[in-house]
Structure formats: structure tokens, C-alpha cells
Amino acid sequence: MNVVIDASLLLLVLDDSAAAPPVLLARERVDNLLNQLSDARTTVLIPAPVWAEVLSGAGSALEEYVSILRTKSRWLQVSPFDERAAIECGIMLKDAYVRRRRNPKDFRKPKVKFDHQIVAIAKVTGSDCLYANDNDLLTLARQAGINAQGLEDLPIANEDRQLDMLTNTGENSKG
Numbered sequence: 001m002n003v004v005i006d007a008s009l010l011l012l013v014l015d016d017s018a019a020a021p022p023v024l025l026a027r028e029r030v031d032n033l034l035n036q037l038s039d040a041r042t043t044v045l046i047p048a049p050v051w052a053e054v055l056s057g058a059g060s061a062l063e064e065y066v067s068i069l070r071t072k073s074r075w076l077q078v079s080p081f082d083e084r085a086a087i088e089c090g091i092m093l094k095d096a097y098v099r100r101r102r103n104p105k106d107f108r109k110p111k112v113k114f115d116h117q118i119v120a121i122a123k124v125t126g127s128d129c130l131y132a133n134d135n136d137l138l139t140l141a142r143q144a145g146i147n148a149q150g151l152e153d154l155p156i157a158n159e160d161r162q163l164d165m166l167t168n169t170g171e172n173s174k175g
Contacts, residue, residue, distance in 0.1 A: 002043040004079070004122040006132035007053045009033075009151065010046055013076070014054070014065045021133045021151060029154040033131065038075060042128075045079040047121040049114045079121050089113075089120035092144065119144050 011018040012030040020026040037044060046069075058065050069076060081089075093116055115137045122130045123144055130141040133151040141148035 001040065002045050002125060002127050003037065004045045004047060004118065004125070004127045004130045005050070006118065006130075006134055006137060007050050008133040009131055010050060010054050014068050015061060023133065023152045025156050026133075026151055029151060029156055032157040033154050035157070042075070044076050045121070045125055045127060046076065047079050047118045048081045049117045049121075051078050053114065079125055081117050081121060082124075084124040085117065085120045088124050089116045092116050092120060092140075115140050119146065122146050 005013075008021050009030050012020060012027050013034065023029070034044070051069075055062055055065060069078070093113075096116075115134075118137060119130070119141050122141060123146060127146065129147040129149060130138070131149050131151070131154070132138050132141075135150070138148040138150055
């Protein structure tokens with residue numbers, strides 16, 4: 001079994017100091033997901049375009065990110081954009097042109113191409129789910145027949161839920 005994650009989730013895996021997306025207990029949701037996936041011995045695939053996106057913004061942490069990925073390599077793996085993925089991506093883009101009756105030039109935007117590449121990789125690797133904090137990516141995955149879950153849909157571990165209740169109670173009593 002394997003799953004795919006996007007750049008926002010990957011950053012939370014690699015960097016404890018990375019800014020979390022504006023989702024309640026985002027880091028805790030990702031930690032809980034990783035614990036569940038680890039218990040199920042699930043491989044977490046990082047599509048090559050996701051890895052490139054994260055590394056392009058890593059700055060001085062680039063070597064550290066690469067090192068972390070290599071030490072967690074038995075359950076966290078980069079998945080290439082290979083020939084099979086390129087063919088799948090091309091088919092998806094062609095279908096999108098027809099479905100939306102737009103000029104193919106509309107699909108030359110980098111984000112559109114990245115999203116299609118990520119979904120194509122998930123599809124050709126037979127991934128069971130794509131986890132992301134990007135509604136466009138989630139929609140595209142679902143259109144391709146891939147189970148997709150947003151960060152806000154991930155469950156919170158019971159201990160984190162209790163901590164959140166305590167934190168919120170403390171904040172509310174101040175005001």
C-alpha cells in the first residue's frame with residue numbers, strides 16, 4: 001500500500017519549524033496521519049515535482065531535508081515523473097482541454113502542469129490516497145479516480161484533541 005503527499009504536508013514532515021497551513025492543529029493532523037501510515041506499513045510517496053518544489057524553497061535547509069529523506073527512506077520515497085507518468089499526464093491534460101473547451105495554451109501555467117504531474121504519478125503508482133492542502137490538486141485527483149483527502153479532513157489524535165480543548169478553554173476564559 002502507498003499514498004502520496006503534497007508539498008505542504010511534506011514540509012511539516014521535514015521541518016518542525018515550518019509554518020503550518022492555516023488549519024486547526026495542522027502539524028498534529030499530519031503527525032497522526034504518519035503514525036497511522038507507519039503502523040499500517042504504508043509507503044509515503046513524494047512525487048518528484050513535490051520534492052523539487054520543497055527543495056526550491058528550502059534555502060539553507062536543503063541538505064538537511066535531503067538527509068532526513070534518506071534516513072526515512074524505508075517508508076518515505078521520492079517517486080519519479082517517468083515515462084508512464086508522462087503518458088498519463090499527457091492524457092489528463094488532453095482530456096482537460098476537451099472537457100473545458102479551452103485553448104491548450106491555458107494549461108501551460110506551471111501550477112497546472114505540476115498538479116497534473118503529481119496526480120499522474122499517484123495514478124501510475126497505484127496510490128491508495130493523495131493527501132494535500134490544495135483544493136485544486138484534491139479536485140484533480142478525485143476527477144482521476146484517486147481517493148483524496150485534505151489536511152482539514154485528517155483526524156486529530158485523541159491526546160491532541162484534548163490539548164486543543166484545554167488551550168481553547170484557557171483562551172476563552174481570558175477574554
